[in-house]
Amino acid sequence: MGQKVLLFLLHVFIPILVIAETNSQDFLGLQSVKDSWKNTPPSWVSSDPCSDWEGIGCDNSRVTSIKLSSMDLKGSLSGEIEKLSELSTLDLSYNKDLTGSLPQSIGNLKKLSNLILVGCSFFGPLPDTIGSLQQLVFLSLNSNRFSGRIPPSIGNLSKLYWLDIADNNFEGTIPVSNGSTPGLDMLLQARHFHFGKNQLSGDISDKLFSSNMTLIHVLFESNELTGPIPSTLGLVQTLEVVRFDRNKLFGEVPSNLKNLINCTELYLSNNKLSGPVPNITGMNLLNYVDMSNNSFDSSDVPSWFSTLQSLTTLMMESTQIRGELPVALFSLPNLQTVVLKNNLLSGTLDIGTTYTNHLQHIDLRNNLIAGYKKSNTGYSHELILAGNPVCEETGTESYCKVSDSQSNSSGSYTTPRNNCVPSQCSSEKTSSPNCKCAYPYTGILEFRAPSFSDLENSSQYKDLEKKLWDSFESHGLSVDSVSLSNPLKDFNNYLQISLKVFPFGQDRFNRTEISGIGFLLSNQTFKPPKYFGPFVFHGDGYENYEVLPTSNKSSKSSIGIIIGAAAGGSVLVLLLLLAGVYAFRQKRRAEGYSEQSNPFVHWDSNKNSGGVPQLKGARWFSYEELKNYSNNFSVANEIGSGGYGKVYRGNLPTGELIAIKKAAKESMQGGREFKTEIELLSRVHHKNLVSLVGFCFERGEQMLIYEYVPNGTLKDSLSGKSGIRLDWMRRLRVSLGTAKGLAYLHELANPPIIHRDIKSTNVLLDDHLNAKVADFGLSKLMGEDDKDHVTTQVKGTMGYLDPEYYMSQQLTEKSDVYSFGVLMLELITARRPIEHGKYIVREVQKAMDKTQDLYNLGGILDSSIGLGTKLIGFEKFVDLALRCVADVGADRPTMSEVVKEIEAIMQLAGLNPNAESASTSASYEEVSKETAPYTFDYSGAFPPSKIEPH
Ligand SMILES: *[C@@H]1O[C@H](CO)[C@@H](O)[C@H](O)[C@H]1NC(C)=O
Ligand SMILES: *[C@@H]1O[C@H](CO)[C@@H](O)[C@H](O)[C@H]1NC(C)=O
Ligand SMILES: *[C@@H]1O[C@H](CO)[C@@H](O)[C@H](O)[C@H]1NC(C)=O
Ligand SMILES: *[C@@H]1O[C@H](CO)[C@@H](O)[C@H](O)[C@H]1NC(C)=O
Ligand SMILES: *[C@@H]1O[C@H](CO)[C@@H](O)[C@H](O)[C@H]1NC(C)=O
Numbered sequence: 020m021g022q023k024v025l026l027f028l029l030h031v032f033i034p035i036l037v038i039a040e041t042n043s044q045d046f047l048g049l050q051s052v053k054d055s056w057k058n059t060p061p062s063w064v065s066s067d068p069c070s071d072w073e074g075i076g077c078d079n080s081r082v083t084s085i086k087l088s089s090m091d092l093k094g095s096l097s098g099e100i101e102k103l104s105e106l107s108t109l110d111l112s113y114n115k116d117l118t119g120s121l122p123q124s125i126g127n128l129k130k131l132s133n134l135i136l137v138g139c140s141f142f143g144p145l146p147d148t149i150g151s152l153q154q155l156v157f158l159s160l161n162s163n164r165f166s167g168r169i170p171p172s173i174g175n176l177s178k179l180y181w182l183d184i185a186d187n188n189f190e191g192t193i194p195v196s197n198g199s200t201p202g203l204d205m206l207l208q209a210r211h212f213h214f215g216k217n218q219l220s221g222d223i224s225d226k227l228f229s230s231n232m233t234l235i236h237v238l239f240e241s242n243e244l245t246g247p248i249p250s251t252l253g254l255v256q257t258l259e260v261v262r263f264d265r266n267k268l269f270g271e272v273p274s275n276l277k278n279l280i281n282c283t284e285l286y287l288s289n290n291k292l293s294g295p296v297p298n299i300t301g302m303n304l305l306n307y308v309d310m311s312n313n314s315f316d317s318s319d320v321p322s323w324f325s326t327l328q329s330l331t332t333l334m335m336e337s338t339q340i341r342g343e344l345p346v347a348l349f350s351l352p353n354l355q356t357v358v359l360k361n362n363l364l365s366g367t368l369d370i371g372t373t374y375t376n377h378l379q380h381i382d383l384r385n386n387l388i389a390g391y392k393k394s395n396t397g398y399s400h401e402l403i404l405a406g407n408p409v410c411e412e413t414g415t416e417s418y419c420k421v422s423d424s425q426s427n428s429s430g431s432y433t434t435p436r437n438n439c440v441p442s443q444c445s446s447e448k449t450s451s452p453n454c455k456c457a458y459p460y461t462g463i464l465e466f467r468a469p470s471f472s473d474l475e476n477s478s479q480y481k482d483l484e485k486k487l488w489d490s491f492e493s494h495g496l497s498v499d500s501v502s503l504s505n506p507l508k509d510f511n512n513y514l515q516i517s518l519k520v521f522p523f524g525q526d527r528f529n530r531t532e533i534s535g536i537g538f539l540l541s542n543q544t545f546k547p548p549k550y551f552g553p554f555v556f557h558g559d560g561y562e563n564y565e566v567l568p569t570s571n572k573s574s575k576s577s578i579g580i581i582i583g584a585a586a587g588g589s590v591l592v593l594l595l596l597l598a599g600v601y602a603f604r605q606k607r608r609a610e611g612y613s614e615q616s617n618p619f620v621h622w623d624s625n626k627n628s629g630g631v632p633q634l635k636g637a638r639w640f641s642y643e644e645l646k647n648y649s650n651n652f653s654v655a656n657e658i659g660s661g662g663y664g665k666v667y668r669g670n671l672p673t674g675e676l677i678a679i680k681k682a683a684k685e686s687m688q689g690g691r692e693f694k695t696e697i698e699l700l701s702r703v704h705h706k707n708l709v710s711l712v713g714f715c716f717e718r719g720e721q722m723l724i725y726e727y728v729p730n731g732t733l734k735d736s737l738s739g740k741s742g743i744r745l746d747w748m749r750r751l752r753v754s755l756g757t758a759k760g761l762a763y764l765h766e767l768a769n770p771p772i773i774h775r776d777i778k779s780t781n782v783l784l785d786d787h788l789n790a791k792v793a794d795f796g797l798s799k800l801m802g803e804d805d806k807d808h809v810t811t812q813v814k815g816t817m818g819y820l821d822p823e824y825y826m827s828q829q830l831t832e833k834s835d836v837y838s839f840g841v842l843m844l845e846l847i848t849a850r851r852p853i854e855h856g857k858y859i860v861r862e863v864q865k866a867m868d869k870t871q872d873l874y875n876l877g878g879i880l881d882s883s884i885g886l887g888t889k890l891i892g893f894e895k896f897v898d899l900a901l902r903c904v905a906d907v908g909a910d911r912p913t914m915s916e917v918v919k920e921i922e923a924i925m926q927l928a929g930l931n932p933n934a935e936s937a938s939t940s941a942s943y944e945e946v947s948k949e950t951a952p953y954t955f956d957y958s959g960a961f962p963p964s965k966i967e968p969h
Contacts, residue, residue, distance in 0.1 A: 356379065703768055
């Protein structure tokens with residue numbers, strides 16, 4: 020019998036013991052990281068990440084790399100990542116739903132060498148601790164929403180080779196060292212400073228550059244930098260690409276710039292630089308020069324115009340250059356583009372006969388050129404001389420016309436088929452250049468300073484294709500082919516090219532392959548042909564992973580495995596120990612916190628309500644105080660009531676008005692829930708959200724105190740009850756405000772919040788008719804309670820309720836988008852969502868006829884919208900509303916997309932979407948606060964009623 024038990028035990032536990040390869044601390048760390056994400060790979064269920072989890076790389080059972088680009092991960096990065104103490108590569112690029120701020124504890128990853136977060140949605144300031152990553156060589160944080168200053172501590176990263184923080188909201192000056200404070204001038208190993216598209220400001224310190232640096236790319240374009248270009252820049256002789264364009268730089272360009280003899284791309288355009296036009300004679304490798312739109316002194320045509328033999332592109336518009344262009348300029352062997360418009364060029368234009376076929380575009384409009392000497396052969400590419408005296412007489416010549424064809428900002432190249440007949444592919448599959456139907460991995464290759472300007476030359480794309488293919492091949496990624504298309508130059512002069520990568524011998528990539536391809540591009544392992552210059556890849560999510568039969572037992576099984584593994588022996592001791600230490604630490608931490616925030620001594624912690632709440636900005640009120648402020652909770656002060664209890668108006672001694680929501684006995688929740696709720700509410704601050712002022716939890720009462728929003732609910736305005744007339748413009752503003760409030764909850768609140776009960780009684784209007792979203796009572800923190808955070812009991816209000824959520828019980832932000840769509844329809848019709856048994860969505864769809872004026876909806880519109888006036892943007896508004904109420908959540912826009920679209924509609928209608936408040940026209944001023952009774956529906960913190968009929 021004993022043997023049988025042993026056999027049984029062996030049978031059950033051996034597989035578990037065998038697979039428990041991963042170091043247990045790493046396992047726990049990964050488990051926490053996983054728990055803060057949705058959409059982790061289906062293989063992430065076993066207790067042995069090292070052997071089974073896709074995207075995880077190990078060395079001796081320690082996790083050393085996490086590569087998860089384009090996995091469609093959602094959520095934030097858990098601070099528990101610090102447990103992975105051997106981690107050297109972390110690549111989370113191209114997961115646009117990864118959000119939140121970067122945890123402080125990231126600084127504890129002492130072995131981290133590559134940190135790559137390109138194209139996610141991380142926000143907030145970078146923690147100073149990033150400067151503790153002593154091994155870091157590659158730091159790529161571009162295309163997120165990081166803000167605040169560049170932490171000076173980055174200067175301590177003495178091994179850093181790549182620093183890309185472009186396309187964020189960084190602000191302030193570029194830090195340089197000063198005494199004991201570090202700065203970026205200390206980064207002597209750095210080859211790349213990619214800082215473009217931020218809001219960096221202030222002067223660039225002379226100290227930033229020195230001869231000891233080894234930078235090759237300095238990209239500071241599209242910031243708000245001021246002052247002169249530091250003269251020390253000329254000491255960094257390794258420089259190859261310099262972009263200072265699109266800033267507010269002024270002063271003279273330092274003359275030692277011409278020492279940068281290895282420089283191939285030089286952009287100084289769109290600043291306020293003054294003094295003489297820079298003399299860049301001797302910078303013989305220059306391909307691309309753009310000094311347009313500066314305030315240089317008027318000068319003769321610089322001599323270097325005809326001596327820089329490598330020049331492909333010369334952009335010097337509005338730089339006050341005068342005199343006759345030398346014919347030698349046009350015979351430079353690589354010249355493609357010359358743009359010298361809005362100058363003082365004169366004389367006769369002679370482009371000679373020795374120009375090459377590369378020369379495609381000469382724009383000399385608005386100069387003083389009096390004649391054009393045509394060559395025998397005739398220059399057949401684009402030449403523009405409009406606005407010159409030479410065109411005043413003839414005027415009819417083709418070069419006198421301004422075609423403004425977009426020819427120089429986009430190219431027509433698409434990778435051709437490889438001698439095959441294209442396949443007819445089913446639905447979403449695409450035919451590859453080898454005519455195989457498959458699901459390609461896609462994205463945009465963005466070249467930030469290409470050396471060429473001719474976008475039609477196909478040989479350069481072929482070069483790029485070959486390099487890409489070779490690179491995939493040599494890294495063991497089985498790729499059928501790559502396809503490039505739609506080359507175009509954007510506003511920042513970045514060349515963008517669409518990339519499609521097709522799988523070999525199968526119709527889709529698996530996760531390992533996608534993360535491999537993603538990493539190759541995000542980590543810059545792939546090197547494009549040098550003349551393409553610095554690049555960055557923006558990967559799309561890959562939506563075509565094989566759908567595996569889902570097992571809902573994932574959480575259970577991994578717990579089972581932990582227990583199983585633990586029962587296996589030494590692991591048990593270790594795990595218990597770890598858990599113990601962890602719990603102890605957490606407790607200590609929590610205690611430490613409560614001591615600090617002791618003002619909440621009145622927190623009634625006897626009632627099993629946990630520690631004192633940690634609030635931001637909200638305060639505690641005593642019962643007595645509130646009783647005073649509300650005139651003893653008198654009927655006269657009552658401004659709303661509902662199943663949850665009543666809302667009273669209160670007067671603070673300061674004269675400020677408050678709304679006190681007092682829970683009825685039967686709708687009170689446990690102390691713990693109440694606490695969670697107020698902690699959540701107190702963290703949420705946005706001008707389109709009703710903010711929490713405080714709470715009271717005393718004498719068996721639960722009360723929430725909110726700011727008082729004077730003009731009542733949107734519903735009361737729509738129904739005419741409040742006496743406020745909402746014209747079309749005001750309705751647009753209200754919808755924009757509401758959308759912004761929701762977008763904040765979804766995308767900026769931390770953790771994100773789904774409202775779950777958007778309706779016209781939950782949108783309040785302030786003094787200026789700004790919309791404020793109320794009632795987070797049904798709100799659900801995303802990722803709050805671990806596993807079931809998406810599956811929840813259905814709550815909400817009939818008529819606004821997302822049918823997909825109702826049926827699947829899967830709650831996502833898109834359920835709010837649905838409700839918002841219904842609200843938009845309510846806004847134009849002033850009808851309740853379900854009125855006389857008719858559903859507004861159905862009614863609009865039924866009546867709608869796109870060929871008719873106002874889509875034939877005139878009959879069901881609210882007459883006070885101003886039917887006599889032109890409702891500019893109305894059709895777009897209806898289109899947007901109907902997209903919001905699409906049956907399938909995935910087809911609905913996100914709230915931030917909705918915000919953008921409403922803003923666009925407002926601009927169309929001539930309104931400034933950013934203006935603070937609504938107009939103050941007569942109809943609004945007439946509204947007297949006394950005559951505007953309304954029902955409050957603040958029900959935050961009270962247990963949600965189930966589906967309530969509207
Ligand atoms: C450059 O490095 C040398 C020696 O490594 C040092 O003496 C010098 O001060 C450094 N110069 C600058 C400008 O940092
Ligand atoms: C300039 O480029 C050449 C060729 O790439 C290289 O050998 C040389 O070291 C560079 N000069 C400097 C100062 O970096
Ligand atoms: C520009 O610099 C070159 C060489 O450094 C010099 O020969 C030339 O005279 C300069 N041109 C002007 C206009 O100063
Ligand atoms: C993914 O594809 C590669 C081949 O490209 C293969 O070796 C690997 O086993 C696949 N992974 C999974 C989990 O199927
Ligand atoms: C890419 O990442 C690896 C680390 O995984 C690193 O060794 C390599 O140098 C990186 N490639 C580039 C070009 O930085």
